[in-house]
Amino acid sequence: MHMRMTSQREIILRELQDSHQHLTADELYERVKKIMPRISLATVYRNLEKLSEAGIIGKLEISGRQKRFDSDIHPHDHIYCLECHRVDNIEFDRNLVNPTAVASDKGYRISGYRVEFKGICSTCWAMLNKREDGDKQ
Ligand SMILES: [Zn+2]
Ligand SMILES: [Zn+2]
Numbered sequence: 010m011h012m013r014m015t016s017q018r019e020i021i022l023r024e025l026q027d028s029h030q031h032l033t034a035d036e037l038y039e040r041v042k043k044i045m046p047r048i049s050l051a052t053v054y055r056n057l058e059k060l061s062e063a064g065i066i067g068k069l070e071i072s073g074r075q076k077r078f079d080s081d082i083h084p085h086d087h088i089y090c091l092e093c094h095r096v097d098n099i100e101f102d103r104n105l106v107n108p109t110a111v112a113s114d115k116g117y118r119i120s121g122y123r124v125e126f127k128g129i130c131s132t133c134w135a136m137l138n139k140r141e142d143g144d145k146q
């Protein structure tokens with residue numbers, strides 16, 4: 010799909026790519042504002058939605074959390090930290106799951122599925138352990 014790239018949209022896309030992170034619209038807005046001080050959060054949000062509709066970026070909908078946007082559109086899954094809410098990419102063998110077999114007896118035609126990993130990242134884990142050590146003294 011072709012899409013006219015406005016300079017605002019180009020800057021938003023470039024900031025997302027340069028971050029190498031899965032950012033929320035708010036987080037991206039904070040970055041883009043430094044380049045275009047007059048841009049509004051609504052504009053950033055609208056452009057992100059357009060980019061994701063066009064398949065140029067991915068949109069992550071993690072249960073019960075703010076949407077995040079992903080400049081990496083190859084199929085992959087995510088793991089998120091319950092403490093600091095960071096999101097990382099995760100690769101696993103998708104052949105391990107056959108969604109059609111899993112859900113066919115429900116009478117659905119499966120159009121997709123999402124695997125969500127969650128846990129405590131190594132930074133938070135180290136901090137939590139330090140805090141516990143402190144409690145013992
Ligand atoms: Zn963490
Ligand atoms: Zn990702």
